[in-house]
Structure formats: C-alpha cells, structure tokens
Amino acid sequence: MDPFITAWAALRAAVADLADADYARPSGCAGWLVRDLVCHLVIDAQDVLITLVTPAEGEATVDAAGYWDLLSEPPSGDDPLDALIPRLAAAYGDPRLLAFHLDDVGSAAGRAAALADPAALVTTQDKVLTVGDYLSAYVLEWTLHHLDLIAHLPAAPRPPAETLAVARAALETIAGAAFPASFTDTDALLVGTGRRAPTAEQTTALGEFAGRLPLVLG
Template sequence: MNTEDATGPERAVRAAYEAASAAVAGLGEEESWLPTGCTGWAVRDLVFHCLGDAQRALVALHTPARAPVDRDAVTYWRDWRPDSAGAANGRHRTRIGASMFLDFRQLRGLYLETLAATVRAAEAADPDRPVATQGHVLTAGDLLTTLAVEATVHHLDLTVRLPDAPGPAPAGLAAVRATLDGLLGRPGLPGWSDTHYARVGTGRAALGDAERAALGAAADRFPLFG
C-alpha cells in the first residue's frame, strides 16, 4: 500500500512547478515582453526571478542547517512586505539579470530544467530536516510549502496578459489559501475564490468597501504579505 501523503508539501511544489512550467514552455520572444502583475516586470523578468527562487531551493535542500528552526511555512512570510526599499532593489536587480539573456529561449530552457531538478530534489528530501534560506531556518517540508506558494502567486502574476496560458495548480492555490489564513488568524471571506484571495492577500488587488466592512478590524492587516 502506498502510504505517501497525497497532499504533502512535495506534492504541492510538484503541482505548482509543473503548472508554472506548462505556462512558460509555450512562450516565445514576443510574449516575453508582455507586462505582468509585478510592477515594472515583463514576463521575462518574472521568469528570471522564479528561476532564482528554484536555484535558492536547490541550495537549501542540499545544505542541512545546524541552527534551530525559527520559521514555519506561515511565519516565513512575515518578513516579506510590499513596497519596501529591499523590494525595490530586488526588482531592479532582477531586471538587470534578466536583460543578460538576449534570447528568451535560453532563459526559458534554464528555467524549465531548473524547476524540474528542484521537484526531484524536493521529493528526495526529508521533510523534517532543518534547512536554511533567506536568513532563517525552516524544515524542508515547510520550505517546500513556501515554494509552492510563491510559484502559485507568481503564476497568477505571469498570466495577467496571457489569457490562454494554463492556470495555477489547485494544490498550489490551496497552499496559498492556507498560508493567508494562517497569517490572518482566521479564514478569508466565504465568497472569495482562491485566486481573488491570493490577489487581495498579497496586495495585487485592493479590498472593496464591502470586503473591508465584512473583515472589520482585520482589513487593516492587508496585504498579509507581498
């Protein structure tokens, strides 16, 4: 009997990365210059950013941490706030890095092979092993959940001008919802779809007046991360 958890973090990151790869695999040079949901970034810039995230994951998964765990899959995001000076500097560095690929096919190929390698590393990892990333220590399982969340949110960003592209994986959207619920300390509004919750929860869309009224004091905490 197969006892592997069908909803475990390694399955979530596989689903999220495979969905993201499907969205990028068919893109060409012209589509790579379309704007995304990330301010100031074209598709190629966002692909480069997500490539870096997968590379960071490969390093973390192969470098066990000696320090104690200080973040989990929810609290990891408390450091990430939109419109900070660090975020602005990161956007600038990403645009410079992405500009080094004069042919989008080279960037696309590196992105696809790196995400595939990260999925294999994720499935081989001990989910309870502490790993270090972004100045914190998480279990490998919690790291994988953060990867699924970031890949899914950026999948929504990537496809704002690509209506025919495949959408995010349900498992990735479920990980985003669980993370936002954890940061909020309660479930989101009952009528929110996964995609709308992802957008308002990360500052991609503003709360409407009715939503603010329904949330009450909790509305002031939005965006929950960005």
C-alpha cells in the same frame, strides 16, 4: 511535498507555453515584465537547490508560515538583487534561452525536492526549518507567481485548484485570519497580497480585516 511538486510543475509548464511576444508583456509584479518574472524564477529555483543542500543542526526556529516576514510596505525596487533582475533578464536576448534555463534549473529543483527528506533540517535567510515546511512555504511563492505570470495573459493556463487552496490556507495562517467564504481562492491571494484592489462588496465582507491588507510578504 506533493503540492510543491504540483505547483512548480504547473508554473514551469505555463512558462513553456509562452509565446516569444508574451515575454515583453507586463506581469503581475509591479515594474516587472514577464521576462523579468521568469528570470526571478530561475533564481528562486537556484535558491531551492542551495537550501536543500544546506543542512542545519539543532531545532527548527520557524515553520512554513514563519518562513515569511510581513513587510510594512511593498519592495521599492532599490534592493540590489531586485534591480539586477530586469538587466539580467534583458541580457538573455532570445526568450527561448531564458525558458531553457528555467527548465534546466527548475527541473533539477523539482527532482531535488522529490528526493529530499521532509524531516531534515535546512537553513536559509538565518532561519532553520524542516524541508517539509520549507517546500510548503514555496507553494505560496509558486502559486502567487503563477498568478503574476498570467496577469495579462487571459488564455494562459491557471494554477491548479489544489495548489490555489493550499496557498490560500497558507496566507490565512500567516495573517492569523480567514478570508470570507465569498472570496475565491484567487481573490483571496490577489486581494490579500495587494495584487488586486478589493471591490466595495469585498471590502464590506472583509470588515476589520480589510484594514490589515495588503499582506506584503518578504
């Protein structure tokens, strides 16, 4: 629970620190501006709230790693929801309204997570998992999107070291392989998910693992 709360609080604080002009800058998500990413975070927060009040019966079908699907290629942007995001973000007009909406819904999602029973079962995307595993999966989501948010904002606050480490470990579990010790946690996350191309030295260090990258999460 703690890494989720830490990662989410840090990401929301980074958004709160944005200048209005920053919303028009590119993000680390291909084809999305910072404002589009922030709008996506609003929807993510809504998903957290919905999932936490959608109980399931029986047994868990996946754990935190199993929550993620590995896609064969990156999203094309043709998905209706993906295509909606830039239009919805632009409709806010004033970026402060978008920031306010994220703070409002995001704060509620954080409170709901803190109050939830980690052992309770919930369902989302036709999967059943414990609240603890669901929130653990979102540490990877929040950390990657924090890196996306600051991709072209070098002065912006970075994700906390502890959540970078947790996110790296999660990605390695999903991959079934560890990144070389020479990789920083940020390198592992960016290179591992295709957000940054590996250097020649990193490709050599990766060995056969390089042929399995990027890991496209869906």
